Amino acid sequence: MKLSLLITFFNEEKILTRTHIEMSKQLDSMLGKELSDYELLYIDDGSSDATLKLIEGIATENSKVRYISLSRNFGREGGILAGFKYATGDAVMVMDGDLQHPPSLIPKFVAAYKEGYDIVSGQRDRTGESKLSSLFAKLFYDVSNHSMDVKLTDGKSELRLLSRRAVETFIALPEYNRFNKGLYEWIGFKEKVIKYKNQVRVAGKSKFGFKKSFNYAIQGIVSFNDKPLRVCVQFGLVSLSIALLYLLVEFIRYFTNPGHTVSGYFTTIAAVILFGGIQLISIGILGEYIGKIYYEVKRRPHFIVGETNIEQAKKDRVG
CATH class of the missing domain: 3.90.550.10 (Spore Coat Polysaccharide Biosynthesis Protein SpsA; Chain A)
Known part of the structure; x- marks a missing residue:
């Protein structure tokens, strides 16, 4: 040989x-x-x-x-x-x-x-x-x-x-x-x-x-799977579920406990950090895939x- x-x-x-x-x-x-x-x-x-x-x-x-x-x-x-x-x-x-x-x-x-x-x-x-x-x-x-x-x-x-x-x-x-x-x-x-x-x-x-x-x-x-994209969807669904659950709990407490008040500052900051972080991670993952496509189509x-x-x-x- x-x-x-x-x-x-x-x-x-x-x-x-x-x-x-x-x-x-x-x-x-x-x-x-x-x-x-x-x-x-x-x-x-x-x-x-x-x-x-x-x-x-x-x-x-x-x-x-x-x-x-x-x-x-x-x-x-x-x-x-x-x-x-x-x-x-x-x-x-x-x-x-x-x-x-x-x-x-x-x-x-x-x-x-x-x-x-x-x-x-x-x-x-x-x-x-x-x-x-x-x-x-x-x-x-x-x-x-x-x-x-x-x-x-x-x-x-x-x-x-x-x-x-x-x-x-x-x-x-x-x-x-x-x-x-x-x-x-x-x-x-x-x-x-x-x-x-x-x-x-x-x-x-x-x-x-x-x-x-x-x-x-x-x-x-990134080159050998699309699971990170699916993770973005899963993060979004989990976040939406948590947000809806939180709204439901506060809605129930509002009617069952008239004296209960929600701290708007804490709620707002928590929501911004949670959803902002998830969005940035998701955008970053999408950017990686779009970048790969960008280089591929140039040939x-x-x-x-x-x-x-x-x-x-x-x-x-x-x-």
Whole structure:
């Protein structure tokens, strides 16, 4: 089999050369045994440092390196989609460029593919993570699995291997707002999960901080279900019921207890806070969905190719 190893880079000049050496060494050791051929497909996601120059230098020395530099930063989802579109292997394996996905796992993933699995997924433990990060991750998976149309597994990372038919199916999904973890689960196919120990980044800084992680989580939840919209309706019905019940109670007390008076200030403030809060939450949820629709109807490309050594990508430019 021929394996395409897909790696996206964004400002990773400090680790890129080491990543290339480690990946090449592992893949070269598999030639003639597990692999008949391989390609290293590097995606530069609009880096502002020397990442692209390093990739170009590596590509001139190693004929197995193919690269695509996007015109700007389109995000990991766009970079992976670009790689899938131009990968030529029988299977495509996605790995991070910071060596947090150990190259030693490649033979295990290839072996699982040869067993007949269309998707092989890596599941890491939480070793080395802060308690706060682990808590937020657990909260996200709990919320998503109670609301989304697909089931996500805690610890499953972007470390994946997809067969050719799984790749083609993934590419055929047209949506602009892409949440890869959900899409991998949605397309189905026979899957095997390989667990591994979490690795600490050896150089550089993570480009996926709390803010990006939070936005990514919101995108995932909104992209794969409409339950938040139903929750808005449920909140409205509950609020209406409470309001009607309150009016009924006060109406009864007015006739049964003539001396009873209602504090208008307290009632007004309580009603404003309750209904105002519900309305703002509902408007926010509606806004999220309308925003997704706004981007979908534009039908803009998922990525734009700036520079590449792949002839077909030079012709296409957009995807």
